[in-house]
Amino acid sequence: MTSGVVTQDWQQILARRSFLEGDALDRAAALLDPDGFRVLCGPFDRLESPWLEPQGIVPQADDGVVIARGTVAGRPAVIASIEQGFQGGGTGEVSGAKTSQALRLAAEASRHGSPTAAILLFETGGVRLQEANLGLNAVAEICSAVLDLRPLAPVIGVVAGEVGSFGGMSIAAGLCTRLIITPQGRIGLNGPAVIEQEAGIDEFDSSDRALIWSIDGGEQRTAIGLADKLVGDDRDLIRAAVLEAVAAGVPPAGTHRSERIDVLGSRLASLDPKNAPAPQDLRRLWGPMFEPIDGASPAKAATSSATMSRGRLWLSTLAATEPVAVIPSVIRADTDDATYLAVVPDPENPFHRARNGEVGLTESWALAETIDEVVSADTALHMKRAVVAVVDLPSQAYGRIEEMAGLHHAIAAAVDAYHRARNAGHPTVAIVVGQALSGGFLAHGLQAQQILALDDPGVQIHAMHKSAAARITLRTVDELEKLAETVVPLSYHVRDWAQLGFCDGLLPVSDADAPTADDVSAVRHAVDAAIAAARSGPRDLSNRLESPGALQNRKASRAIHDVMSAQWHDAGAP
Amino acid sequence: MQTLRYRFPADRTARRRTHIGVVASGDLEVLLDEAPNDVAQVRVRTSVDGFDTVWHATLERFFAHTPLAGRWELNDFGATPAVVTLRLRQAAEAATDDQAGAQ
Numbered sequence: 042m043t044s045g046v047v048t049q050d051w052q053q054i055l056a057r058r059s060f061l062e063g064d065a066l067d068r069a070a071a072l073l074d075p076d077g078f079r080v081l082c083g084p085f086d087r088l089e090s091p092w093l094e095p096q097g098i099v100p101q102a103d104d105g106v107v108i109a110r111g112t113v114a115g116r117p118a119v120i121a122s123i124e125q126g127f128q129g130g131g132t133g134e135v136s137g138a139k140t141s142q143a144l145r146l147a148a149e150a151s152r153h154g155s156p157t158a159a160i161l162l163f164e165t166g167g168v169r170l171q172e173a174n175l176g177l178n179a180v181a182e183i184c185s186a187v188l189d190l191r192p193l194a195p196v197i198g199v200v201a202g203e204v205g206s207f208g209g210m211s212i213a214a215g216l217c218t219r220l221i222i223t224p225q226g227r228i229g230l231n232g233p234a235v236i237e238q239e240a241g242i243d244e245f246d247s248s249d250r251a252l253i254w255s256i257d258g259g260e261q262r263t264a265i266g267l268a269d270k271l272v273g274d275d276r277d278l279i280r281a282a283v284l285e286a287v288a289a290g291v292p293p294a295g296t297h298r299s300e301r302i303d304v305l306g307s308r309l310a311s312l313d314p315k316n317a318p319a320p321q322d323l324r325r326l327w328g329p330m331f332e333p334i335d336g337a338s339p340a341k342a343a344t345s346s347a348t349m350s351r352g353r354l355w356l357s358t359l360a361a362t363e364p365v366a367v368i369p370s371v372i373r374a375d376t377d378d379a380t381y382l383a384v385v386p387d388p389e390n391p392f393h394r395a396r397n398g399e400v401g402l403t404e405s406w407a408l409a410e411t412i413d414e415v416v417s418a419d420t421a422l423h424m425k426r427a428v429v430a431v432v433d434l435p436s437q438a439y440g441r442i443e444e445m446a447g448l449h450h451a452i453a454a455a456v457d458a459y460h461r462a463r464n465a466g467h468p469t470v471a472i473v474v475g476q477a478l479s480g481g482f483l484a485h486g487l488q489a490q491q492i493l494a495l496d497d498p499g500v501q502i503h504a505m506h507k508s509a510a511a512r513i514t515l516r517t518v519d520e521l522e523k524l525a526e527t528v529v530p531l532s533y534h535v536r537d538w539a540q541l542g543f544c545d546g547l548l549p550v551s552d553a554d555a556p557t558a559d560d561v562s563a564v565r566h567a568v569d570a571a572i573a574a575a576r577s578g579p580r581d582l583s584n585r586l587e588s589p590g591a592l593q594n595r596k597a598s599r600a601i602h603d604v605m606s607a608q609w610h611d612a613g614a615p
Numbered sequence: 616m617q618t619l620r621y622r623f624p625a626d627r628t629a630r631r632r633t634h635i636g637v638v639a640s641g642d643l644e645v646l647l648d649e650a651p652n653d654v655a656q657v658r659v660r661t662s663v664d665g666f667d668t669v670w671h672a673t674l675e676r677f678f679a680h681t682p683l684a685g686r687w688e689l690n691d692f693g694a695t696p697a698v699v700t701l702r703l704r705q706a707a708e709a710a711t712d713d714q715a716g717a718q
Contacts, residue, residue, distance in 0.1 A: 064637050084634045084646055097616040099660045099690050101638040102646055126639025 057275040061202040061225060065124035068162055068201070069109040071276040072120060072283050078111025081119075081608045082139055082601055090135045091597050092172045096524055101127045104135035108143045108605065114284045117155055119143045122162040125204040131169030132210055134530070137179020138598040139605065144186035144196070146609045151193035158287045159187075159196045161217065166232065167208010168479075170514050173504040175530040175595070177479070178543055178585065180209035181487035184453075185582050187216045188460045192294060195219065197286045200226035201274065205257065206449075207232040209483050215267075215453030216299050219286040221279065222268040227257035230449040230480055231439050238509060239439040240394060255320040256445045264324040266331040267298075267447045298331055298450065299457040302409045307333035309402055309446070310340070314391045317442045339406065345372050346387035350398060351475040351499070351553065352433030356383040358561050359431065359472075359568060370395065371407035379427035379572065380415050382408060384434050384485055394440030400481040401438030405451035408485060412458035416465050427468040427572040428459070432486040433475030436506065452484040459488035468575035472568060473535075474553060477502045490578060491571035493546040495564070497553040500535040507533060529594055542591030545571060545584075617664045621671065623678035625655040629685050629710035636702045643691040643699060645706040650686040661691040669696060677703045683710065 060071055070078070082088050084102035093100045105127035110119045121140040123130045132140075140161070147157040168176035187196050198217035200206045205227030206214045214220060214228055222228065231239075233247035246252060255261055262268040270286070272278045294300075308327055311334045312318070318326055327334065345366030353372065356364055360374035360381045367373055370387035373380055386398040395401030400408075412428060419425045437448060463469045471489035473482075482502065486492065494500055504510070511521045525531040529540055539547045546567050550560040578584060585591060586598060629647060636644040650656055655678050659670055673696045681704070694702070 084644070085632060085648065094616070094660075099616055099638055099662045099692055101644060101690060102634070102688070105638075124637050124639075126637045126642065 057273070057277070059274050060276045060279045061223065061274050064126070065105070065107040065122040065162070066109070069107050069120040069122040072160060072280050073109060073111040073113060073118065074115070078109050081108040081110055081143070082605050086604055088135055088597065088601055088604065090133050090172065092134065092175070092528055092530060095528055096171055098171060104133060104139070105130065106136040106139045108139050110609065113158070113160070113287050116287055117150065117157040118160055118287060119147050119157060120160045120162065123164045125164035125202050128169055128171070130165035130204050131167065132165060132176045132179050133169040133172040134175040134179060134595065135597050135601060137176060137183060138601040141179065141182040141186040142602050142605045144183065144190050146606060148186070148190040148193055151190065156194040158194045159190055160283060161196065161198050161213065163198055163200045163206035163210055163214050164202045164204045165206055165208065165210045166204065167210055168504040170504055170510050172530050173510065174502065174538055174541055177209065177482065177504040178487065178541070180213065181483055182582055182585070183210070183213050184216055184456050184483070185460060185488060187213055188457060189581065191216070191218055191297065192291060195287055195289065195291055197221065197283055199279065199283065200228055200259070200268070201279065202226065205229070209480055211449035212453045212456055212480070212483055215450040216457060218292065218297065219270070219289070220268040221270045221272060221282045221286065222259035222262055223272060223274045223279070224259045225274060226259040227254065228262050228268065228449060229257040229444045230437060230452065231444060235509070236439045236441065236444070238512065244394070245441045256441065261320055261324070264329055265327045265447070266329045267450050297457075299453040301331060302406065302413055302454055302458070304331050304333050305406050305451060305454050306339040306410060307337045309406055311337035312446060314393070314442050317445070320445055323445060345369055346385060346389060348386045348388060350385050350433055352383035352398065352431050353385045354554070355433070355472070355474040356381050356431040358556060359429070359565055367407040367411050368403055370398070371404050371411070373411055378424070379429050380411070381429045381431055382411060382485070383431040384408070384481070392438065392440065392442065394443060395438040398434050399436050399438040400434055400452065400484045401440070401443055402446055402448055402451045405448070405455040405484055409454040409458040412462050416462050416467065419467070425465060425467040427470060427575070428462050429568060429572070430469070430471040430486045430489055432471055432473040432477045432482065434478065434481040434485065435476050436478040437480030437484065452480060455484045456488055463488065463490060463580050466580070468572045470568060470571045470575055472564070473500055473502060475499060479503070479505050490575040490580070490582070490584070491545040492543055493548060493567055493571055494535050494539065494544055495553050496535060496547045496549045499553055501533055502535060502538045503533055540590050540594055542588045542593070542595045543585040544590065545574070617661055619659040619661070619667055619670055621657040621659070621674055623655045623657070623675065623682070624653065625678060625682040625684035626653050627681070627683045627711070629683060631710055633706050633710040635706045635709060638690045638692045641693055641695070641698065643689055643694040643702055645702050646688040647683070647706050647710050648686045648688075650684065653684055655682070655684055655687055657687040657689065659689045659691060663691075663693050673699050681707050683707050685710075
């Protein structure tokens, strides 16, 4: 291992005890003070995933996440440690609910005078595709819970192992107060194999390990300021880094990496996708300090691309006004009391992997920037404007430049902005009028308090498109479709999605591509009602666990919620 | 995936319930919980179908040597008989040794 940062002599290397070779419990134990930590929702609580056995997959008793509550150097902390060996560390309903509930309980304890840090050990390939839509929502809830805790106590992310952090969970990593990584660790949104599968070997050769680590690896992420500390694979070093990060406490509001939209905008402005720098050159261009680049500021107020799409159609129709472009692929329309936002196709997009309406780097930035502007403009107002996400996007952008620049971080900035708007009292509503897939939906839609969808065959909400999901789970498309008939979260039908508990309205329309006056009036009425409900309802995402759909199809999430809460309060102060 | 159930006579008792291993490729997790009777009740969920005879032989040999009563749950992801025996021994050791500390 050639590393300038990891300066250990050979005796230290021989004497070290590996952190990443341990299992999830072992890694949690390596970080917590040895006396008196306690595992919550452990294997003998038998809260395993209800969705795997019906698919012929052997479950794990704790669903692959260890929640351990204790102290680090005397400070209260809770750890969520992902077991990389089980289903590639994928986030399912149960493992996701365990992580978000641990974060919520830490926030509750922090509010009641016992600041409780959270330490997230990311070893994950992202959403567990066998639990698709429930996993995707679980990631959205984890992101929201990280953001709820972060102002009260530090949330420390550690990426140690060779699985690394990929998929939606990397957005959560991007939201952390501080991020610690080893040279073996990797952080990215789309893994190399997925990019190769989606975009071909010219875009990303997933067999090229040097290329992978030059883009996603711990050294590179630290060198461009997307991770805070690079440490060797050594329990003592990683523990010391975690102690230091916890002791550093909560930085001032506005200084978290995912809040620095100015840095993101400036960095993207300095990047020419047609003549993209090599990863080594990006280090020189951006550097490890997360500060704006001199002379680089993003170009706004472009003209929008004219390509027609459902997103554009419904945005203009609902707002009853001509949209304006933030950038050519992100449009907004403002009414007296709401700002409508959509990501739209732009065939001229300089980022060639984001030309069909995918959420890429500049799209994430434009969403974050616009929402931030809305929040700032309404600071003094009692009645805040609503933010309505009109959702019609095929996915996030699968590309090499996107990963090099850190798409997970750009999306984290958008997620953070939606959360900030929600917390400031802006009613946030999403209306899905077309596709809402994967990381794209996490960036634009899933942080809303109310989610509506058109009841139309063209509306599809999922963690990944069908052929890719089939390939990754080693099934044929036919087998996947067959399973989806009985395993609700796997289904691609919007009516099945609506049963999972996070749909606040499924709206019938006669023609989603050419809505009639009646369609428009019914949908507009539903959006207004959702805005009113969001205004008077909870500002967090708790309604998704209390809805009629959740009572039916999120029983496991609810059980985690109750059992962990009881165990947490039973344990008293650690 | 296949679910197999076995019962073996067992007269030793565990001091504590025990959890060992993970459901990772080539590995398995073992949960040993207390159960009232002088019997080892074993439930195996394995990702590999058709190895009933091998499972029976592996478990029979283990419980003949270590007749530890309780409710045993094995969640297997393609472990070889040697790994299965190793995990069972680890679980038995953690459940019966004098030092507390198992989760």
